[in-house]
Amino acid sequence: MSTYDLEVWTITPDGEMIASAGTGGRVTGIKKVAQRYMIALLQDLNPAKPKLGRRQPYGSGFLHTMKSGEMRTEMDVMSAFSLAKVQARMAIQDEETDEDPPEERFKASHLLKIEVTPGVMKLHIRIETRTDGIDVIYPIRTE
Amino acid sequence: MELFENVDPAAVDAAYELVAGLVQEKHPDLEAKKGALSELWCGLHAILQADNVRRIEELRRSLCLSDVLDDPDKADKKAVDALASNYGVSRRPPSYAYGDLVITLSHPFVISIAEGARLTTDDGLEFIIDKTLRLSADDLDKNVDGHYYFLVPVRAAEPGYVYQLAEDTALQPNFRIPGYVSCVAACQFEGGHEEDTNDDVVVAIMRTFATPGFGSAEGLEHLIRYSRDADGHFTDLRQFRIVGAGEPEMERDDGFGGKVDIHIAEGHKVQDLQHFLDQPYIRPLGMDIKVLVAEPCWVDMEIDIDTEGYQSEAVEAATKYVNSLPVGAMLRRSKLVKAINQVLPEDGTVSHVRMEAKLQMTDWKSGAAEIIDPPKIAAMTASKIDCRVR
Numbered sequence: 001m002s003t004y005d006l007e008v009w010t011i012t013p014d015g016e017m018i019a020s021a022g023t024g025g026r027v028t029g030i031k032k033v034a035q036r037y038m039i040a041l042l043q044d045l046n047p048a049k050p051k052l053g054r055r056q057p058y059g060s061g062f063l064h065t066m067k068s069g070e071m072r073t074e075m076d077v078m079s080a081f082s083l084a085k086v087q088a089r090m091a092i093q094d095e096e097t098d099e100d101p102p103e104e105r106f107k108a109s110h111l112l113k114i115e116v117t118p119g120v121m122k123l124h125i126r127i128e129t130r131t132d133g134i135d136v137i138y139p140i141r142t143e
Numbered sequence: 144m145e146l147f148e149n150v151d152p153a154a155v156d157a158a159y160e161l162v163a164g165l166v167q168e169k170h171p172d173l174e175a176k177k178g179a180l181s182e183l184w185c186g187l188h189a190i191l192q193a194d195n196v197r198r199i200e201e202l203r204r205s206l207c208l209s210d211v212l213d214d215p216d217k218a219d220k221k222a223v224d225a226l227a228s229n230y231g232v233s234r235r236p237p238s239y240a241y242g243d244l245v246i247t248l249s250h251p252f253v254i255s256i257a258e259g260a261r262l263t264t265d266d267g268l269e270f271i272i273d274k275t276l277r278l279s280a281d282d283l284d285k286n287v288d289g290h291y292y293f294l295v296p297v298r299a300a301e302p303g304y305v306y307q308l309a310e311d312t313a314l315q316p317n318f319r320i321p322g323y324v325s326c327v328a329a330c331q332f333e334g335g336h337e338e339d340t341n342d343d344v345v346v347a348i349m350r351t352f353a354t355p356g357f358g359s360a361e362g363l364e365h366l367i368r369y370s371r372d373a374d375g376h377f378t379d380l381r382q383f384r385i386v387g388a389g390e391p392e393m394e395r396d397d398g399f400g401g402k403v404d405i406h407i408a409e410g411h412k413v414q415d416l417q418h419f420l421d422q423p424y425i426r427p428l429g430m431d432i433k434v435l436v437a438e439p440c441w442v443d444m445e446i447d448i449d450t451e452g453y454q455s456e457a458v459e460a461a462t463k464y465v466n467s468l469p470v471g472a473m474l475r476r477s478k479l480v481k482a483i484n485q486v487l488p489e490d491g492t493v494s495h496v497r498m499e500a501k502l503q504m505t506d507w508k509s510g511a512a513e514i515i516d517p518p519k520i521a522a523m524t525a526s527k528i529d530c531r532v533r
Binding site for chain 2: 002003004005006007008032035036039043048050051052053067096126128
C-alpha cells in the first residue's frame with residue numbers, strides 16, 4: 001500500500017533539496033525514497049545507537065568522514081561516498097518489506113557530480129527505485 | 144555523551160514499537176515505521192521515553208532501602224540523600240587526612256617554606272603545607288643524634304583513608320630544604336576518609352529504626368545512640384562500628400565479649416562519654432568500649448621526673464609512665480623528646496626533667512573517660528614521677 005511521509009526537505013524544480021518550511025507537507029513515491037535515502041546517508045552510523053526495530057545499525061559514515069577533515073579533494077568525497085552509499089543502501093533495504101510498492105523500494109544511488117563553491121559542497125546524486133529515478137542536489141555547508 | 148548510551152536498547156525498541164504502532168493505527172496511510180517521521184520523531188520519542196523509564200526506575204530503586212543495598216551503585220545519590228534526610232541521616236562528606244611531619248636537617252639553617260609546598264610519599268601520596276613556615280636557626284630543636292629538626296603540619300592533597308599515614312612514614316619534599324636529611328610522619332595521620340557511599344548511608348538509615356536491643360548490631364547501636372536522647376548525648380555521633388552481636392568478627396577479635404567503637408563528632412565533648420559509661424547495662428554486659436575521636440583531642444600535661452642519670456633514662460622513665468597509664472592512651476613521641484631536649488643540660492645528664500606533653504586521646508579503651516579527671520590522674524603517679532594535668 002502506498003503511504004506518505006512527512007516532508008523534511010523540499011525538492012525544488014531544479015532538483016535541489018532544501019529544508020522544508022515546516023508547513024506539514026507530504027511526500028510520496030520516489031520523493032519519499034529520496035528523503036529516506038538522505039536521512040540514511042547523513043545519519044552517523046553508530047552501532048551503539050538503538051536500532052528501532054531494525055536488524056542492523058542505521059546510517060552511514062559519510063558525515064563522520066567529512067567532519068574528521070579527511071575530505072580535501074573531490075576524489076576524497078567520491079571515495080567516502082562510495083562506501084557510504086553501500087551503507088545507506090543496506091540501511092534502507094533493511095527496512096523494506098515485500099509489501100512495499102515497487103516505486104517505494106530503493107534500488108541504487110550514483111554520485112553524478114560534485115560541485116564545490118566557497119562554503120558549500122553540492123552533491124549531485126541520482127536515486128533509483130525499482131520503477132523510477134530522480135536526480136537531486138544536496139548542498140552541504142563546509143565551514 | 145549521547146542520550147541513548149544510558150538507555151536499554153530493548154526498552155527503546157519496545158517504546159518505538161508502541162508509538163510507531165499507535166501512529167500507524169491512527170493514520171494507516173502515514174508511513175510511521177520508516178522514513179522521516181519514524182526516524183526523527185518516533186525514534187527520538189522512544190529514546191526519551193526509555194530514558195524516562197530508566198530515570199523513574201532509578202528513582203524508585205533509590206527510594207527503596209533493599210534495592211539500594213542490592214546495588215548501591217545504581218542508586219541516585221541525591222535521591223538517597225533525600226531519603227536519608229527523612230531519618231535524620233546525612234551523607235558524610237570527604238575529608239583530608241592531616242598530621243605533623245618532622246623534618247630533620249644536618250645543620251641549623253634558616254628555614255622558609257611557602258604555603259602550598261608539597262611532599263610525596265614513596266607511594267605517590269601528596270601532602271600540602273597549608274601555611275607559610277619561617278623558622279630561624281634558634282627555632283630548630285636538636286635531636287639525640289646531633290641533627291636538627293622541626294615539625295610542620297600538613298594535610299593530604301586528596302581526601303581518603305589511604306592518606307592516613309602511619310607514624311615514621313618517609314616523605315620526599317618537592318622543594319629544596321637547606322641541609323635536608325629526612326622527613327617522616329611524626330604521628331599517625333588522622334581525619335582522612337572518602338565520602339560516604341550509598342551503601343553507608345542506607346546502613347545508617349536502617350540503624351535509626353532498628354528495634355533497640357542486643358540481638359543485632361543495628362539494635363545495639365540504636366540502644367546506644369538514643370539511650371540518652373533526652374539529655375542530648377550521642378544523637379549526633381557520626382558512625383558506629385559494632386563488632387560482635389553474633390557476627391564472626393566477634394570470635395576473631397574478642398573471645399568473650401562484644402566490642403563497640405564510638406566515633407565522636409567534632410565538637411562533641413569527651414566528657415560526655417562518662418554518661419554513656421554510666422549506663423547501667425554497659426558494665427554488667429562486659430562490653431568493651433573503644434572510643435575514637437574524630438578530631439584531635441588533647442590534654443595538656445606537665446610531668447616532672449626526678450632522676451639521676453642520662454637523658455635516655457629519663458626518656459625511658461617517661462615512656463614507662465605513659466605506657467603504664469591504664470587508659471592505653473598514646474603520647475606523641477616527638478613532642479615528648481622535644482620537651483626533654485629543652486631542659487637537657489650540656490653534659491648529657493639530667494637531675495630533674497620537666498616535660499610539657501600533650502596526651503592525645505585517640506585510642507582509649509574501657510574506662511577512658513576517667514583520664515580527663517585531673518585528681519584521678521594525679522593519684523596515678525608513680526613514686527618518682529609527678530604528673531599534673533593543666
